[in-house]
Amino acid sequence: MFMIYNIGMFLKRxxxxxxxxxxxxxxxxxxxxxxxxxxxxxxxNVTRFTPSQRKRIVKLLRSPDAQLIEDMEEFFQEGVGYGDIVFFLYQIRQLGVTSILKKYLSRKALSLTLAVMLNRIIRPSSKMEAIEWIKETSFPHFCPLKEKDYQANRVYEAMDKVYDDLDNIMEDFYQLSEEKPLFLLYDVTSVYFEGRCVKKAKNGYSRDRRPDRPQVLLGLVLNEKGFPIHFEIFEGNLKDSETLQGVVKKVKERFGLEKGIIVGDRGMITTNNIEAIAGESLGYIMALKHEGAKNFLREKRIQLELFDKRLPLTIFEEEGKKYILCGSEYRKERDSYVFNKLLEKGKEALEVVERMIRQGRLKKYEKVIRRAQKKLTESGATRYYDFSYEEEERKFTIIEKENEIEKAKALCGYYVLKTSEVEMQDDKVEEHYKKLREVEQVFRDLKDLIDIRPIYHWIDRRVKTHIFLCLLSQVVLGRVRKRLKEKGWLGKKKENTLERFITLLGTVQLGEFSLEDKTILRVQKKNPLEKILQRIFDLSPSHLARDTEICRV
Structure with a gap:
């Protein structure tokens, strides 16, 4: 390794x-x-350097006190994280997020906001831990922050500045989608808290399996390209279906939609929601709930075996809507697994009552019946089990409703879509419905990679800002994943994961060298992702040099 320090040389073309x-x-x-x-x-050879970098080299070479240092190892002081910081700052800027935030934030608030996003993407932690972490990376070399600014309270102040203009920031961000959406992919998840001071935090159905914690619901709308165009926070005890109508109206007004199609999962399909969608002159594609689909197939006397090889297929049509039967082997395996778990849960619930009777803790007929009914109802398996109790003999019998169980097993792997788009081909309807997986992927990223929960903020405005910054961070991650997948790197080998990509980026360090009372910074030459960055992201080694402006805050 060598470094130009000050010598009488020149740049030659x-x-x-x-x-x-x-x-x-x-x-x-x-x-x-x-x-x-x-x-x-x-x-x-400096051919791969940018013109601005070469101009700086020329300026350096004209210095009269020149010398060439061919080995810098003995002057090395320390290395700090660089590759991941520069790469994601560049991605945030390329996405257009940096320019949006610049419109509303001071450089100090912008720097702290970007620091929070980088922490969420690279090493999620609390705000206090995040600020200590970012100080030990190369980030301070790209921003105007002073030592006194690296405090959790300054981060909270920056978040409050974001909140002050959050409506405008969100509107600008949504407009990055560039065109009016046609398909609006909508779904809801829950995000739980530590603490109980937030107004919208309520105990409700928890997708995080934390019913003991208050939560909010996060509603998210993506366009057909998978880009977020609306998010909203709801009270944690609402039903999914109760969140849809206001969202539809807001998205329609934001983009001035004259036509559009709402794509929603089972929890969204209610008569009121469909009427509201129709009232906004929009269409819909939604799945019937499990029980609703089963009842519909029974009522219409649909024989599934007749359609097994021709799915998806319209099985019933009436004025202004049609029903499409869909299914797959993958879904059959998944549905069978879920259904068997439900049967296990129902049986275990009744076995609890059976043990209590055996142990003498339950004896009287009325108490046994009430307890058994309560346990069975809580398990959700009342359709598939019954029970009987003979008080004199203290004999409790668990009864399996074999006919109902067989019917339910026969329906595993099938689902029914209801749509207003009667002219749309059946396979296209199913294709657009399956795009809801993109919303599910966003939710998985938010929870597994970005660590959106548990939320420790106890002030409503900071909760909303926290969720928005997490969403921005996920969009950056999603953009990177999409490029890696499109170019064939992601999944090419078992170890080629998004997490490993981020880890490898973090191995590229910025070295600090001390030379004659001067501190010189040098980017590590060895980069395990150099070819990937060039091929997939069009980033050459010169783009990752410290003096580039691509990631300057």
């Missing part, structure tokens, strides 16, 4: 012509005399 085309390269060259003749010693 070399050109050659091949097949009528001119190819040029740039070199740092040292001139010296040999037997009375001037000769050139080529020190370093």
């Amino acid at each position: 070399c050109a050659r012509i091949h097949k009528g085309k001119t190819y040029q390269s740039w070199w740092i060259v040292e001139a010296h005399r040999e037997k009375g003749k001037i000769k050139h010693r080529y020190i370093m």
